Amino acid sequence: MFATSLGDGGELGPLEPWQAEEYLAHIDRGREFIGQHIGLADAARDIGAARAFLQSYADKQAADSGRIFGIRFDGTLVGGVLFPHFDAATGCCEVGCWLEPAAVGRGLITRAAGLLIDWAVDERGMHRVEWHASPQNTASVNVAKRLGMTLEGVLRQNYPHRGTRHDAEVWAVLAPEWKAHRER
Template sequence: MYAISLGEGGAELRPLEPWRAEEFLAHMERGREFIGRYIALPDAVTDVESSRSYLQSYADKAAADTGRIYGIWADGTLVGGVLFRTMDVRLGNAEVGCWLEPAAVGKGLVTRAVRVIIDWAVEERGLHRVEWQVAAGNAASVAVAQRLGLTKEGVLRESYPYRGKRHDIEVWSVLAPEWRSARTLAQRS
């Protein structure tokens, strides 16, 4: 197995595989309320069986080359994750997503982890467009999109019914030439 350093504090990005179902469930329990403010992941992972099933669905996506899921570990504890919710290599498009438990907020872990997977998508897989969809009220996730240099394309008004309320979804994206250009500029500074 591999791990990619996310810098300070010994944080690492690793594949999040079905055999980690109990660890994933424990992580969801620690962050259930916080994570569930804007995404349904905690609703899908409620016991070991559903945890394993969720992770298996991404193992199946990885095998079919249609998605991936990675965990973020800090000091040996699973504290969050990033994923390609969808990935269409033939069309060159993917959608990224993220989540984090409260103890790991404010450390830049998601920004660094998403940067790693976008680099991989663009450079290794040759994807042209990476999209980020976020509930408009999720200021932390919007800030990640901004820090990564994604472009806000628009708002899907009240398109996401969640927990009895309809949420606006902002659509952000980056194209491969923009990503490469921004990375080149960052390396020069």
């Protein structure tokens, strides 16, 4: 219910606090892989933390400042996409993602992120959609490229992760660019 097909056995749907056990089991399956470049895996060490993380996104959705969605493959939660930042007043938002190893290489993230960008641009009137990625995260950088985004710059030593400061590439697509990209 309330799921959108991503094709080839993939579905995109809401990810809510009541699904914390499923979310934690998913994170546990892919913890090291997911945690290579982002702190998402470290934020859900137990059921309480997993529920609190999902609740924070339920609160963001209620405040119209973020959203989170799960990606399921053949009915199993394998990853997700989210709006960590969503500012309707300025027309700017950020899309992010994560995926466990078993689901890599199926195009799920690109298709799911594309649906989020469609919604942000077409339904909510967003003008600018950003994608932040570690320069070492080749898979994430390649998704940004497939989404027709432009590399705008590097935020040097922008975020701490597992005891080290890391750079973040900022990729973005503007609404007219997205519409043109979709038509191709």
